Amino acid sequence: MGNILRSTFFSFIFVLCVLATSARQHYHRAHSRQDIQFQKEVYLESRSKREVTTLTDYDSDSVFLPADAADDSPPSTADDLPTCLLCVCLTGSVYCEEVSPDMTNVPALPKETAYLYARYNKIKKITAKDFEDIVTLKRIDLTGNLISQIEDGAFSKLPLLEELSLAENHLVKLPIMPAKLISFNANHNHLKTKGVKANAFKKTNKLVNLYLAHNELEAVPHIPESVRILHLQNNNISSVSVDTFCKGNNTYYIRPNMNEIRMDGNPVNLAQYPDSFTCLKVLPIGRY
Template structure:
């Protein structure tokens, strides 16, 4: 028993320096790894760079979002505008190219002005308001809204229009009250050559305050889920 204990002690004495050296080397190796991984101020720098890079990537605007990054010298910050409200001015004319450099514009109000014709409109508009102007049908091209595939709200009330322009598929709200519209036809809202055609998005149409008697045109609303508000007798 005593000899066994002496052998164990001797073994420990022989192995201890080797184990110590190995542990120290391992510790120094770990220390070097941690140092490279950034202890202290380096740690903050490492994560700072990571989060900065993440923020930079997230800050890149998608196709439908405005670019908030600084505008270079000589650049134009207006190209990032999403909403313009020109309500209640004395505007009588707007050139066709006035909104050409606003590709991200989604909301535009020209209400309560003196416009007799509409300019070309940005393709991404979702809401357009031209209520209470002096617009006649000849001043609003039949295809003025045809390419506005994202248009949801269209307000053309209190003008002098004689006919309903082409309405994009996605429109939900259409206000044409208090104009001079005298008739509608099957192709105004529906399609004469497609009896299965439906317009589920169109949920509010106002034609009240117009001379047109809507009950004379029962086939003009068969594709709609609601009848227009207006005169029926």
């Protein structure tokens, strides 16, 4: 009798274990399906219409439309997608070159970004908010965009910025440059003298390379003492004065850092202004 009871008891326990295991497996399968569905929905949402298949709703039922089905939604742009889906993001560096679909604004950057390369896109404007939280930036290269406007203070909150390239854009004026800038390139823009304020480079006492070639400058802007290489070729500069590079009131002044000045391709005849270069170690390259 005792053996029968023990056998019945263990059989009962075994059945309970089987039922519990089955219930757990059913529970996990159900939740696994929910997780897969959730991940699928997140993925579809993040694609933001980049794939041909589109998920839409009809009477609360999810239906997959064929690729040639009508879609009245506006086409997605680079500005709708996370930066690191469009660009190559490495530790401290973001590469966003010739992005497709078109990138028309400066992308949102990871906080630790030190180097940004966003060349040959269709960025039109730089706002004061684009870089305000990225204090680690050391180099920004926006060559070959459509930038025609830069808001005041756009670069003022970048204490580590050393290299800035805005070449091949549509700029007509420059903002004040950050203090630690070493190299600045604005070749091939539409800059005129009135668009380069006298204080644009006032704080840049470490600036070494200044490239302003292929613009529409009528005069040489204020050049910091630290500049060694100055490119002003192919502008509209028609004259220079004794204060352009030297100090007219100080005949003993020498400008030791300036090693290269290119002024070829300007209407100015440099031979008419011999007293303007007495402080230089080398004569400007240009028409004499």
